[in-house]
Amino acid sequence: MTNQTNQTLSAAPAYSSMQPADAPRRSIAVVILLGLWLVIFFAALFAPPLLDDADATHANAARHIALTGDFVTLHVNGIRYxxxxxxxxxxxxxxxxxxxxxxxxxxxxxxxxxxxxxxxxxxxxxxxxxxxxxxxxxxxxxxxxxxxxxxxxxxxxxxxxxxxxxxxxxxxxxxxxxxxxxxxxxxxxxxxxxxxxxxxxxxxxxxxxxxxxxxxxxxxxxxxxxxxxxxxxxxxxxxxxxxxxxxxxxxxxxxxxxxxxxxxxxxxxxxxxxNTNGMNGHGFFWFYFVNEHFLRFLGKRFPKDYNKxxxxxxxxxxxxxxxxxxxxxxxxxxxxxxxxxxxxxxxxxxxxxxxxxxxxxxxxxxxxxxxxxxxxxxxxxxxxxxxxxxxxxxxxxxxxxxxxxxxxxxxxxxxxxxxxxxxxxxxxxxxxxxxxxxxxxxxxxxxxxxxxxxxxxxxxxxxxTFDTDASSRLWIILAHLAFMLIGFAVAATLAYGLWSSRHLAFIPDIGDVLAHRDVGNYTLSMSHFFDLTDASFAALRLPAGLAAITFCFGPSIAWMLRAKKRHLAATTALALTSTVFLIAAHIAFVRFAPMLSSKKVADKIQTLEATGAISRDNTVLLYGDQAYGSSIPFYLGRQVDLVEGRSTSMLFGSYFPDAPHIFLSNADLLKIWGTGDRKLLFVPLEKRDIVDQLLGNNKILLQETSGKALYTDRPLNQPSLQNHP
Structure with missing residues (x-):
């Protein structure tokens, strides 16, 4: 009775001790996996450039280590991180x-x-x-x-x-x-x-x-x-x-x-x-262990710059x-x-x-x-x-x-x-x-x-057990059916977007299409998906077309192979469908680069310096939190000042006695604007209205990309270069 009961209650599924006849050879399997990694991940290492917020912020911390050899205290833009x-x-x-x-x-x-x-x-x-x-x-x-x-x-x-x-x-x-x-x-x-x-x-x-x-x-x-x-x-x-x-x-x-x-x-x-004697007398131990671990878990972390x-x-x-x-x-x-x-x-x-x-x-x-x-x-x-x-x-x-x-x-x-x-x-x-x-x-x-x-x-x-277990067979069939329905729905949606945008001109900077003033402060990492509009398809024709074709045919091919009981081929076809879609997604991701990265702004500053349009003795300022333009100090390779940016990841480290004086208020900006060396002010889309009211017409626009602007406080040395790309 005990043995029978034991077998009845066993929760562990039965696994075959025999290798399936269609199992791939290990060497071939490894080669295929390596090839997929090269296509999906290694090929994606070269573009897009570093993104603002966490991507470039973390790169700035690593850059400081590489340049200074300080492996103990992380720094971002000169501030302890x-x-x-x-x-x-x-x-x-x-x-x-x-x-x-x-x-x-x-x-x-x-x-x-x-x-x-x-x-x-x-x-x-x-x-x-x-x-x-x-x-x-x-x-x-x-x-x-x-x-x-x-x-x-x-x-x-x-x-x-x-x-x-x-x-x-x-x-x-x-x-x-x-x-x-x-x-x-x-x-x-x-x-x-x-x-x-x-x-x-x-x-x-x-x-x-x-x-x-x-x-x-x-x-x-x-x-x-x-x-x-x-x-x-x-x-x-x-x-x-x-x-x-x-x-x-x-x-x-x-x-x-x-x-x-x-x-x-x-x-x-x-x-x-x-790292002692920081904000309110707290040092690393309190901030790292108490604030970043226990208080974060309880939702009481300071500052509250996150969401759930x-x-x-x-x-x-x-x-x-x-x-x-x-x-x-x-x-x-x-x-x-x-x-x-x-x-x-x-x-x-x-x-x-x-x-x-x-x-x-x-x-x-x-x-x-x-x-x-x-x-x-x-x-x-x-x-x-x-x-x-x-x-x-x-x-x-x-x-x-x-x-x-x-x-x-x-x-x-x-x-x-x-x-x-x-x-x-x-x-x-x-x-x-x-x-x-x-x-x-x-x-x-x-x-x-x-x-x-x-x-x-x-x-x-x-x-x-496809031939012997009705439940397993049913769920495999339903999974493929769902995959085909999702594939057709995605393909139809993309096809509709492509058809609707067929008369629209291709716009290199998709951010100019999506830019608007009420975007809000995103705190969830995937929030930018909500920025997609119908007009954006004109800039995404290649990846959208590739994804539409993939989802139109890939799930059907996988199902036909499954129906013929070629299980290894069917599952591999499903994986390859996803692979092509991810390649298309990466192409689209690169198209979003001007909106998600401020590298173009750094390139503009370096171009103006190289051509003599501005002196290399200039001060670069970012309006708002450094996360808005964290790729700028990385690609410029230097520290920038922050206007009204003593917040989030910069807040705690700014209270240490050796913190550089990079935090300015609106009053400080007005006081230094137009005096001393040339000022270059980067303004993210979210802060354009504030800066427009603050500086009025007392600013010169050097570049605008994806709603982000680069201003200066005086004319260029060579006015003809003002519209230099």
Whole structure:
């Protein structure tokens, strides 16, 4: 009875121990993945130029390191920049020293991070589920919309994901290798274990454990303490559920912690010692640990220059970020719901009387959930998601306990099942954490590898059972149907836009088409999508046409191949459709460059200086926060003054005694305007009305691009060059 019950309640899906007949050879798979990376990511390193806001701000911090050799205190425009961990800037500084100060060098470390992430996903999934799943995992990482979008700017998420994923993998391998050599530990069953067993001795268990701690330290130096929360939180739950806590020594907690501190602690200590007595007497320790970690999580960070996605958007947008692979998400959920249904049926048979203890525990769960909802001010969507995330696993584990079974079946803990459990727990923790915390769209990027590997494994498994499992076959068909409908809808929309703009002239600067005075201060990274108008299609004919053709034919080709049961070819066709679309998206992104970057303004200043139209002894001023034109100081290679710009990332560092006097008020601007050396004032679109009222006609327009203006306070030395491009 126990064995039968155990099999009934097993939540882990069955994985084949045999390699699929149509699995690609590993060498060919790696070549294909490398080719996709070159086409999608490496080719995109040369354009567009660095964007204003975070992209160029982070590049400025790395530029300071490369020029000064100060690896402890980050600086942006001469001001201490203490809110970020240093590793991404160290890598960028090294890239600048090798390749020079340009766009390619700024984004090269991040592109390498994407490649390594795809190869790690391929390697891990191949070891756990077979070469075909590994190939699908690499394809998914390289062709997902979210991975593409959130690596267009230099943010640390892809590096954080890489280091955390390495830590998770090494933790699993350390425990696995220890279980294989420890007679007292539960031994995994045959099946997938047999496939990976030959490679188990790549490193010793101790080596895997130390790599785990070292990679965790690098993750902390990349993004901060959240890396510890994600890894340790996942590890604790995983060890408790699997019973692997008995093998805790395999993870080398004492010596591993010493290694972790040896790598992660020195920078934090030095940064704290070198940055004291800042705003309100606070230094690095308060600002970095309290303000940037705990207060940010609670939504009380100072200054409040961030936003939070509504709950319904936070969850639903992951369908977009993981597209097109998110279409197969129901396949990943099938084994879960089947296990819950079986456990419920068995629980009903075993419970022949009213269970007072069970009812009380259910009521307590509801009360606790309501208290959490009130205390954290959660939206109802977030509350429902959190409730399902906690109640369903609790009910399942309670039913196993009533049946007299262990929480998880030790006999089913193959490397594939362990991988599935570990990645599921990790992805759930990341998503739930940021559903409660303040967030941006890309904050959940660290969960992408885990989610995409699980989706790839589910798709590969459904392909294997396509002829025998009606549910799997149905969801694959529905996914392709959705892909075709979305493709036709996108193609029709783009075709309509192209047809509507057929009589409009091509405009090189799309920002001139989209420029308007009421754009507002965007605080979410994807807000500029709302700037698209019908007139913009005249400037986007090439990428729009390419995307329309791709979505018109790509999904249909993938479906025809699937109908012929050529599963590998069908899934590859889906990935290639996404690849061509991402290439079209990058072309469109380059077309938006004048609107998103101020490099043209820096080029104009350098041209005027080179031709003698203005003296090189001039003062460049930015009106508003430095994020409005952060690419200008990068491409000029010098510090600029800020008018009414003592805000956001510049605020805390401006109160240190050695902060340069770069912050001016409106009154200061009026006082220096037209006196001393020449003044060059950059004004973003959002501040044009204010500057028009402030300076009136006492200014000369040198350049206007995408609504952004460059003014000077006196005529040029050579008036004929005033309209120089």
């Amino acid at each position: 203490l809110e970020k961990a240093p590793l991404p800037y160290w890598l960028d500084a090294a890239s600048f020293r090798i390749f020079g100060f340009n766009t390619f060098a700024a984004h090269f470390p991040e592109a390498i991070g994407v490649l390594l992430l795809a190869l790690l996903g391929f390697y891990w999934a191949s070891r756990a589920f077979g070469n075909r799943t590994g190939f699908y995992s690499g394809l998914a990482i390289l062709t997902s919309i979210g991975v593409f979008l959130f690596t267009r700017i230099y943010i640390p998420e892809v590096l954080l994901t890489l280091f955390l994923s390495i830590s998770l993998y090494c933790m699993l391998r350390a425990l696995e290798a220890d279980s294989a050599t420890n007679p007292g530990a539960p031994r995994p069953a045959s099946g997938t274990w047999a496939f990976v067993r030959s490679a188990n001795r790549t490193f010793s268990p101790a080596t895997y454990a130390y790599i785990m701690w070292a990679s965790l330290a690098l993750a902390v130096l990349t993004k901060g303490l959240v890396a510890i929360v994600f890894l340790l939180g996942t590890a604790i739950v995983y060890l408790a559920l699997t019973g692997e806590y008995k093998n805790w020594r395999a993870l080398k907690p004492l010596t591993g912690t010493i290694l972790f501190l040896a790598i992660a602690a020195p920078w934090h200590i030095l940064a704290g010692l070198r 996605l509504p709950g319904y958007l936070f969850w639903s947008l992951h369908i977009v970020w993981l597209f097109p692979w998110s279409l197969f998400a129901p396949l990943a959920a099938l084994p879960i719901f089947r296990a819950l249904r079986r456990s419920r049926d068995l629980d009903k048979k075993r419970r022949r009387s009213f269970n007072i203890a069970g009812t009380i525990s259910d009521l307590l769960l509801i009360v606790v959930a309501l208290v959490i909802q009130q205390k954290l001010h959660l939206e109802y969507v977030e509350f429902l998601v959190l409730a399902f995330a906690f109640v369903l696993p609790f009910q399942y584990l309670r039913r196993r306990h009533r049946a007299g079974l262990p929480l998880l079946d030790p006999a089913s803990q193959t490397f594939a099942h362990r991988t599935t459990l570990l990645l599921s727990l990790y992805a759930a923790l990341v998503l739930l954490f940021f559903s409660v915390s303040t967030n941006q769209e890309y904050y959940t990027f660290p969960a992408y590898l885990a989610l995409l590997v699980l989706l790839a494994a589910s798709l590969s498994r459904a392909e294997d």
